[in-house]
Amino acid sequence: xxxxxxxxxxxxxxxxxxxxxxxxxxxxxxxxxxxxxxxxxxxxxxxxxxxxxxxxxxxxxxxxxxxxxxxxxxxxxxxxxxxxxxxxxxxxxxxxxxxxxxxxxxxxxxxxxxxxxxxxxxxxxxxxxxxxxxxxxxxxxxxxxxxxxxxxxxxxxxxxxxxxxxxxxxxxxxxxxxxxxxxxxxxxxxxxxxxxxxxxxxxxxxxxxxxxxxxxxxxxxxxxxxxxxxxxxxxxxxxxxxxxxxxxxxxxxxxxxxxxxxxxxxxxxxxxxxxxxxxxxxxxxxx
Numbered sequence: 001x002x003x004x005x006x007x008x009x010x011x012x013x014x015x016x017x018x019x020x021x022x023x024x025x026x027x028x029x030x031x032x033x034x035x036x037x038x039x040x041x042x043x044x045x046x047x048x049x050x051x052x053x054x055x056x057x058x059x060x061x062x063x064x065x066x067x068x069x070x071x072x073x074x075x076x077x078x079x080x081x082x083x084x085x086x087x088x089x090x091x092x093x094x095x096x097x098x099x100x101x102x103x104x105x106x107x108x109x110x111x112x113x114x115x116x117x118x119x120x121x122x123x124x125x126x127x128x129x130x131x132x133x134x135x136x137x138x139x140x141x142x143x144x145x146x147x148x149x150x151x152x153x154x155x156x157x158x159x160x161x162x163x164x165x166x167x168x169x170x171x172x173x174x175x176x177x178x179x180x181x182x183x184x185x186x187x188x189x190x191x192x193x194x195x196x197x198x199x200x201x202x203x204x205x206x207x208x209x210x211x212x213x214x215x216x217x218x219x220x221x222x223x224x225x226x227x228x229x230x231x232x233x234x235x236x237x238x239x240x241x242x243x244x245x246x247x248x249x250x251x252x253x254x255x256x257x258x259x260x261x262x263x264x265x266x267x268x269x270x271x272x273x274x275x276x277x278x279x280x281x282x283x284x285x286x287x
Contacts, residue, residue, distance in 0.1 A: 003146040020139030024132035024200035024279045035065040037247030040215035044081035152179040197280035203259035204276035216248035238264035
């Protein structure tokens with residue numbers, strides 16, 4: 001890509017041993033405020049005692065994101081249950097906008113819309129968001145060998161070149177990127193280590209997860225294969241994937257890396273992997 005095929009192969013092969021970069025999921029950014037995946041919490045002994053209380057509890061349970069302030073209180077152990085979150089009157093944010101995009105079916109033989117049907121596709125867009133990137137020392141050394149002097153500028157150019165999201169081959173998924181070094185409290189909790197963390201990315205199961213002492217939610221995905229950098233591939237879909245959602249609270253055995261990359265497509269000499277490494281933000285002991 002930016003430094004040629006050999007540099008790209010070196011980068012990809014590094015994931016077989018020690019992943020050089022870790023990525024969070026996309027995080028909504030509204031009016032200068034960052035929102036993070038809502039942590040999975042305990043129900044405790046809370047039971048709504050009326051319909052209105054139940055509706056409030058249901059809204060809290062369905063929240064996708066919480067403010068930085070609320071997320072930090074969960075890490076510190078000051079918010080432990082959904083009742084705590086309800087009493088906190090935590091605010092959330094809708095992470096995306098959605099609209100219907102009109103399409104006309106194309107006759108692939110005549111390359112016209114004659115005989116085709118009009119249909120709509122639901123499209124989801126993010127106006128502004130953040131993505132946290134954890135840069136390992138091994139990658140700094142690797143990039144230095146390529147002649148990289150400004151790591152921030154390098155990551156910015158890489159994101160602008162690759163794009164984010166699906167359907168990039170037809171003009172979607174492109175973003176204006178601004179890179180800033182994280183100097184706030186999140187960085188401290190990323191680096192502190194420990195045996196319990198909240199993941200800011202979807203992750204595959206890892207043997208180090210102690211599930212009976214964790215709080216997590218699962219999702220089943222069947223993502224499309226991105227064709228932006230391939231002329232033709234007869235495989236349209238990746239195989240089904242079972243992942244732990246971002247916001248899962250995971251108790252772990254000691255380790256440095258959690259989750260994995262899974263091979264989801266193999267066609268002739270081509271292999272496609274799906275990213276599923278955890279992005280840990282560690283909790284205070286006893287929380």
